[in-house]
Amino acid sequence: MTAVLETRDHDVIVVGAGGAGLRAAIEARARGASVGLICKSLLGKAHTVMAEGGVAAALATVRPEDDWRTHFRDTMRGGKMHGSWRMAQIHTQEAPDRVRELEAWGALFDRTEDGRISQRPFGGHTHARLAHVGDRTGLEMIRVLQDRAIHSGVEVYMECTVIRLLVAAGRVTGALAYRRENGRFIVFRAHAVVLSTGGIGKGWQITSNSWEYTGDGHALAYWAGAELIDMEFVQFHPTGMVWPPSVRGILVTEGVRGEGGVLRNARGRRFMFDYVPDIYQGDYAETEEESDRWVTGDRTRNRRPPELLTRDDVARAITREIAEGRGSPHGGVFLDIASKRDPDYIKRKLPSMYHQFRELAGVDITTDAMEVGPTTHYVMGGVKVDAETQESTVPGLFAAGEVAGGLHGANRLGGNSLSDLLVFGRRAGLAAAEFARRQGAHAPVDQAECDAVVSGSLAGFGRVDGENPFALLAELQALMQRHAGIARDRSGLDAALTGLGALGRRAERASIPGAREYNPSWHTALDLRSLLVVTEACARAALERTESRGGHARTDYPNSDGALERMQVVIRRDGGAMTVRREPQPEIPPELMRIIREGV
Amino acid sequence: MAMRRFEVFRGTREAGALQEYGVECDEGMVVLDAMHRLQADQAPDMAVRWNCKAGKCGSCSAEINGSPRLMCMTRLSDYPEDRPITVTPMRAFPLVRDLVTDVSWNYEMSRRIPPFQPRAPDNPDGTWRMYQYEVERPQEFRKCIECFLCQDVCHVLRTHGKHAEFIGPAFLVRAAAYELHPLDMADRTGYLKDEGGIGYCNITKCCTEVCPEDIRITDNAIIPLKERVVDAHYDPIARLLGRLFAR
Numbered sequence A: 001m002t003a004v005l006e007t008r009d010h011d012v013i014v015v016g017a018g019g020a021g022l023r024a025a026i027e028a029r030a031r032g033a034s035v036g037l038i039c040k041s042l043l044g045k046a047h048t049v050m051a052e053g054g055v056a057a058a059l060a061t062v063r064p065e066d067d068w069r070t071h072f073r074d075t076m077r078g079g080k081m082h083g084s085w086r087m088a089q090i091h092t093q094e095a096p097d098r099v100r101e102l103e104a105w106g107a108l109f110d111r112t113e114d115g116r117i118s119q120r121p122f123g124g125h126t127h128a129r130l131a132h133v134g135d136r137t138g139l140e141m142i143r144v145l146q147d148r149a150i151h152s153g154v155e156v157y158m159e160c161t162v163i164r165l166l167v168a169a170g171r172v173t174g175a176l177a178y179r180r181e182n183g184r185f186i187v188f189r190a191h192a193v194v195l196s197t198g199g200i201g202k203g204w205q206i207t208s209n210s211w212e213y214t215g216d217g218h219a220l221a222y223w224a225g226a227e228l229i230d231m232e233f234v235q236f237h238p239t240g241m242v243w244p245p246s247v248r249g250i251l252v253t254e255g256v257r258g259e260g261g262v263l264r265n266a267r268g269r270r271f272m273f274d275y276v277p278d279i280y281q282g283d284y285a286e287t288e289e290e291s292d293r294w295v296t297g298d299r300t301r302n303r304r305p306p307e308l309l310t311r312d313d314v315a316r317a318i319t320r321e322i323a324e325g326r327g328s329p330h331g332g333v334f335l336d337i338a339s340k341r342d343p344d345y346i347k348r349k350l351p352s353m354y355h356q357f358r359e360l361a362g363v364d365i366t367t368d369a370m371e372v373g374p375t376t377h378y379v380m381g382g383v384k385v386d387a388e389t390q391e392s393t394v395p396g397l398f399a400a401g402e403v404a405g406g407l408h409g410a411n412r413l414g415g416n417s418l419s420d421l422l423v424f425g426r427r428a429g430l431a432a433a434e435f436a437r438r439q440g441a442h443a444p445v446d447q448a449e450c451d452a453v454v455s456g457s458l459a460g461f462g463r464v465d466g467e468n469p470f471a472l473l474a475e476l477q478a479l480m481q482r483h484a485g486i487a488r489d490r491s492g493l494d495a496a497l498t499g500l501g502a503l504g505r506r507a508e509r510a511s512i513p514g515a516r517e518y519n520p521s522w523h524t525a526l527d528l529r530s531l532l533v534v535t536e537a538c539a540r541a542a543l544e545r546t547e548s549r550g551g552h553a554r555t556d557y558p559n560s561d562g563a564l565e566r567m568q569v570v571i572r573r574d575g576g577a578m579t580v581r582r583e584p585q586p587e588i589p590p591e592l593m594r595i596i597r598e599g600v
Numbered sequence B: 001m002a003m004r005r006f007e008v009f010r011g012t013r014e015a016g017a018l019q020e021y022g023v024e025c026d027e028g029m030v031v032l033d034a035m036h037r038l039q040a041d042q043a044p045d046m047a048v049r050w051n052c053k054a055g056k057c058g059s060c061s062a063e064i065n066g067s068p069r070l071m072c073m074t075r076l077s078d079y080p081e082d083r084p085i086t087v088t089p090m091r092a093f094p095l096v097r098d099l100v101t102d103v104s105w106n107y108e109m110s111r112r113i114p115p116f117q118p119r120a121p122d123n124p125d126g127t128w129r130m131y132q133y134e135v136e137r138p139q140e141f142r143k144c145i146e147c148f149l150c151q152d153v154c155h156v157l158r159t160h161g162k163h164a165e166f167i168g169p170a171f172l173v174r175a176a177a178y179e180l181h182p183l184d185m186a187d188r189t190g191y192l193k194d195e196g197g198i199g200y201c202n203i204t205k206c207c208t209e210v211c212p213e214d215i216r217i218t219d220n221a222i223i224p225l226k227e228r229v230v231d232a233h234y235d236p237i238a239r240l241l242g243r244l245f246a247r
């Protein structure tokens, strides 16, 4: 069978239209490339819209002493010294320009008294550093970028999902995708491909991620022969909703704590004072009074509240409080801002939290505490890329944003994601356009390969008595939640791998009822293929890392191991099987090491 | 757990009908949860569009008992238990299948609005000064999540099908966001009057009622825009005065 396929040619295609993808598309277009932007959902619906707290950049509008070096230090220490120092350096040096550029493109950030961009404090950041728009910063960012992209001649393919990258002679030549609306396939020929597909959070039961976050970009890169790093490092955000059951996992922004919200257990104790780790001793307030003074504005003479520790530490503390029987009625802890801020302030600074709790949980956060608990939020790991260009180990294939690994190390700081998208989205778009310019004619499409992928993806239609893709997805999520969640050990991870193997075999027997037009059971069956790759990569890497660090906690290896600090777990496909190896990262140059050790 | 009854539109542009389902529902569930459960257990090929499940992306728009709403922000407990809840697709846009409509026209409209055009930077480092009181008005419009529920309810589009002549309330909100942006220099009054068709709006305020972001579409966006259009295009005295005082 030879499928007749719609074919589109572009210099650069960008897969995924969140912040990183849009920024990459804008940059590639500005450099003269013809750009196709392919998104799984409608334009402007990507997970970036969910980002609430803000974008971290050392603009120094609120705290003049801030600069990239302090931001760099915070990022490296927050990543538990595991991150790529070069990416962290580029990120913190370029983030301020990227934020100012958004303003020039129409973004309306909240202001300081003297009319500059206001910045709010956030976990792990020494200074108030997050430019924000109330608690809908991501929406503002995506709208500005979306407008810029459509007005600059980027061609957008909405509700279009890439299922395979085309590779010839060791280099990327395009992609094969299907359109949801009609179920037809489409071939893109391109000189360069930028992956900006986001994360893998849909692999867990309790998650803040939407249906799209099935690790497509990670899996596409893996199938194309690229290397993945740090896949064991998944961020469990400390505060997701826990009640009612149907909203479990929905994100409660860290901005609540940034604005003064405090965490209490069932006994009313502010337990975070008990959990300040050694590396941060002396950096955080030691009494409620000191922390209150900091909240009400005296920030030079008081230290910040321990609720603003990094996410890995806060999530683990909450988990421990719950496990030891000090949790709230529905299995979380209490997050209280009502006793720290007046109702008008809360509604102005946290409008969507106010709305979300009122509508979905019947809770008024200006008078009552919220119940919160950890939720799967972000993957630090991803495609291994060159720090300068974001090029993967496969020529012509680039990755930016959550799908790329390295910047955040073992734990990401809040606010560093939005700036990551801008800084590295731009760099990826730039490098992709330049790479494309050096190429000649488009490589011919390998029709036989496309046919094989097409017929493989249609196999579930017409199969009766097969597996229900939704049920398989639910089983996979339960498996990962149980064995590869916030606390892991060898036997659990072994069980996860065995379970994933079995699910993989069953997924090959999925049956899809109905037609190809907008059929979610079919989409779920295809998404499962990506999820199976990324969850396996996560479990294998987690087994390999015999220590606890950042988002990765092993109950059988509860301590960090200095020998593994700069060791990276690299995953690659070899002869059809997943291989795992350890690789040391480049040394941190002494002048940067001095900044990290001694401060600025 | 309680069994609740739903009547859901199933079908395509050519043929379709309400179909009855019973779904086991738990405390706190929203309509989107029920649709997902239905999908997982009884109707795997039922088309539903969604992303965030938290009222932030504007993907899950549909009509619930006939009124345009976000499925993810509509709690089942708001509806009487003894009657079925009907869930149907938005009516102002062509159907794709089941609960999903083709909203691409909206993206076309959005592309045609003259884009943001800032004045020259105030400071040598390329930045501007803007104050909180100045940004608050346009920030209201920037809350728009592009759910298109206002487009769905507006009679100019829904009943009269003037999609070729009128951009609809959602994009009047967008235009207002630019027009009231403290830095913006572009003049969109000509566009709004002609291509945008602002004159079709007769201020019924139905759009404001359905907006899940509580944007006061009519009062705060459309009426001020109408005034600008009138000032610029119909009122010679105002135009003259405008010119005199603009200096």
Ligand code: SF4
Pocket (backbone or CB within 6 Å): B153, B154, B155, B156, B168, B169, B200, B201, B202, B203, B204, B205, B206, B207, B208, B218, B222
């Ligand atoms: S106020 Fe105008 S735009 Fe809004 S629904 Fe009525 S006619 Fe449509």
Ligand code: SF4
Pocket (backbone or CB within 6 Å): B058, B143, B144, B145, B146, B147, B148, B149, B150, B151, B169, B170, B173, B210, B211, B212, B213, B214, B215, B217
């Ligand atoms: S203005 Fe309101 S109703 Fe209209 S698209 Fe925006 S958010 Fe939806």
Ligand code: FES
Pocket (backbone or CB within 6 Å): B050, B051, B052, B053, B054, B055, B056, B057, B058, B059, B060, B061, B070, B071, B072, B073
């Ligand atoms: S799913 Fe995002 S608004 Fe309903």
